[in-house]
Amino acid sequence: xxxxxxxxxxxxxxxxxxxxxxxxxxxxxxxxxxxxxxxxxxxxxxxxxxxxxxxxxxxxxxxxxxxxxxxxxxxxxxxxxxxxxxxxxxxxxxxxxxxxxxxxxxxxxxxxxxxxxxxxxxxxxxxxxxxxxxxxxxxxxxxxxxxxxxxxxxxxxxxxxxxxxxxxxxxxxxxxxxxxxxxxxxxxxxxxxxxxxxxxxxxxxxxxxxxxxxxxxxxxxxxxxxxxxxxxxxxxxxxxxxxxxxxxxxxxxxxxxxxxxxxxxxxxxxxxxxxxxxxxxxxxxxxxxxxxxxxxxxxxxxxxxxxxxxxxxxxxxxxxxxxxxxxxxxxxxxxxxxxxxxxxxxxxxxxxxxxx
Ligand SMILES: *Cc1c(COP(=O)(O)O)cnc(C)c1O
Numbered sequence: 001x002x003x004x005x006x007x008x009x010x011x012x013x014x015x016x017x018x019x020x021x022x023x024x025x026x027x028x029x030x031x032x033x034x035x036x037x038x039x040x041x042x043x044x045x046x047x048x049x050x051x052x053x054x055x056x057x058x059x060x061x062x063x064x065x066x067x068x069x070x071x072x073x074x075x076x077x078x079x080x081x082x083x084x085x086x087x088x089x090x091x092x093x094x095x096x097x098x099x100x101x102x103x104x105x106x107x108x109x110x111x112x113x114x115x116x117x118x119x120x121x122x123x124x125x126x127x128x129x130x131x132x133x134x135x136x137x138x139x140x141x142x143x144x145x146x147x148x149x150x151x152x153x154x155x156x157x158x159x160x161x162x163x164x165x166x167x168x169x170x171x172x173x174x175x176x177x178x179x180x181x182x183x184x185x186x187x188x189x190x191x192x193x194x195x196x197x198x199x200x201x202x203x204x205x206x207x208x209x210x211x212x213x214x215x216x217x218x219x220x221x222x223x224x225x226x227x228x229x230x231x232x233x234x235x236x237x238x239x240x241x242x243x244x245x246x247x248x249x250x251x252x253x254x255x256x257x258x259x260x261x262x263x264x265x266x267x268x269x270x271x272x273x274x275x276x277x278x279x280x281x282x283x284x285x286x287x288x289x290x291x292x293x294x295x296x297x298x299x300x301x302x303x304x305x306x307x308x309x310x311x312x313x314x315x316x317x318x319x320x321x322x323x324x325x326x327x328x329x330x331x332x333x334x335x336x337x338x339x340x341x342x343x344x345x346x347x348x349x350x351x352x353x354x355x356x
Contacts, residue, residue, distance in 0.1 A: 007122045014116040017316055027339055029330040030314040032156070032184075032291050034213035036262045036333075042214070042252035046244070053243055061233075062241035068250040069221050073193065081229045082241045086183060086207040086220030090150075091117055093203065093222075095235040097148045097177055098123035105146030107136060109157060109322050111181065114150045123147075129322070134160040134285070142173035149174055152181040154188050157318065157328040159287030164192050171199040177228070179203045184289035186211030186263050187270070193223070200225050210290055212252045212259055218242075219249035266290050270331045276341050277329075280348055291330045297348060299325030307347045313340055 002009050017031035037043070062082035070077040083089035094117040098104050104118035105126045118125045126144040128137050134155065141149055151170070154161040171178045180192045182204055195202045207220035219241065222229065252259075274284045274292060281297040296304045305317040305327055316328040329340070 005122075007119065011116065011119045014113050018314060020314070025312060027313045027332065027336050029291075029332050029336060029340065030316040030328075031215075032210055032289070032328075032330045033215050034210060034262065034266070034290070035331075035336065036213055036265070038213040038217075038248075039252045039255035039258040041255045041258070042212075042248050045251040046248045049244065049247060053247075056243075058239055058241060058243040058246055060238055062246045064246050064250045065219065065221060065241060065253070068253040069223070072253050072256060073223065075193075075196075075223055078226045079196070079223055079229070081222045081224070081232060081236075082246070083220045083222065083236075084240050084242075084245070085209060085218040086181065086205045086222075087113065088218075088236075088240055089205055089220055089222045089232075090114070090179075090181070092232050092235050093148060093177070093179055094118060094121050094123065096232050100124075102147035103144065104148050104150070105141060105144040106150040106152075107141065107155075109318070109320060110150070111152050111156055112318075112320075130155075130158070134158045136162040136166055136170070138166060138170050138173070141170055145175065147176040148179065149176060150179045150181060152183065153192065154184045154287070154289040156184070156289065156291070157316070157323065157326070158285055158293050159184075159289040159291055160285060161188050161190070161288040164190055164194060167192050168195055168198065171195055171202050174201060177201050177203055179205060181205045183207050183210055184291075186259065187267060187290045188288035196223065196225070200228070203228060208249055208252060211263060212249075213262065214249065214252055217245050217249055219245040266331050269334055269337065272334070273329075273331060273337050273340075276337065277344075280341070280344055282344075291328050293326055294329050295326045296344075301325050301327050304344070304347055308340075308343055311343045313343055 020026050065082040066077035066080040069080045098121050100122050103124040103126050106114050107130045108127045128140045131137055178201055185191045203222050203224040205222050209215035277284050277294055283295040285293040301317055305315055308315055
């Protein structure tokens with residue numbers, strides 16, 4: 001006997017990366033948070049909030065966020081829909097477009113939540129493996145004919161990116177919606193915004209969780225043609241963006257100088273960390289995100305993750321067939337990297353009889 005739909009009983013729940021208790025002394029390189037604090041201007045807005053504002057319901061469409069995105073990104077606010085993190089928008093997209101007989105399609109390995117959300121709606125899932133070099137298998141994605149096709153770009157956990165031109169070929173071939181999940185785009189060389197001028201079926205998703213140091217605030221947004229956003233809005237919670245995220249997030253979005261500075265630091269440290277890991281014999285994939293996909297010598301990723309955790313350093317290991325030999329390591333501060341490299345040197349130096 002179950003209280004739930006059979007599809008839910010057999011669904012594997014999404015398992016987020018470990019979140020230690022606040023104040024725990026760990027080096028946290030497992031969930032791609034920003035190592036730097038949010039914009040001081042956003043923090044000032046948080047401290048100045050009038051509690052009376054919380055007595056009333058917030059704006060149903062987070063108008064302040066739409067205006068801020070409009071200004072920063074250079075689109076009309078009617079092309080913007082805000083969400084309780086971009087996960088909220090992913091949920092809305094899957095609810096609004098899929099179901100039995102209406103497939104969700106994406107290249108793998110990628111963000112595991114796509115599979116979970118499809119399972120909840122009992123939608124068929126077509127997983128198309130990336131090419132070995134993580135280039136996008138456009139023809140096979142088109143052939144899968146999804147009601148909804150997701151491409152995380154830059155992709156997680158590979159960190160690799162697909163050009164706007166290639167994504168345009170995909171959008172052109174698809175009958176359903178193409179969602180370009182740009183959670184990490186601030187760290188990349190190119191975005192897909194220009195596709196919106198040509199393709200009505202493209203939705204761009206962004207979040208303040210990684211680039212703006214505000215994963216705890218919960219704010220993300222979609223950019224798409226207003227007719228697409230209208231359909232999506234039918235399945236959204238009436239008040240899906242709280243007053244606090246709307247106020248604080250808008251201030252963070254508008255402080256573009258601060259974001260540019262922290263992003264630049266992370267990109268610089270990404271290059272330094274890549275070199276340091278390579279000098280330990282690790283294979284590191286070229287990354288356009290704020291993390292690295294790393295194969296330790298010998299491919300002994302599970303053991304290395306375990307031993308790092310014993311030293312209070314958290315990195316991400318995925319219990320997935322295609323990812324057994326790799327770790328995903330968030331770019332942190334240079335102090336985080338010194339600790340990581342010291343620990344890895346000790347761990348790899350003590351490897352019992354493995355070969356590269
Ligand atoms: C982190 C992440 C998200 C979720 O972002 P939130 O705004 O925190 O919900 C979405 N997509 C990808 C690929 C991510 O890595």
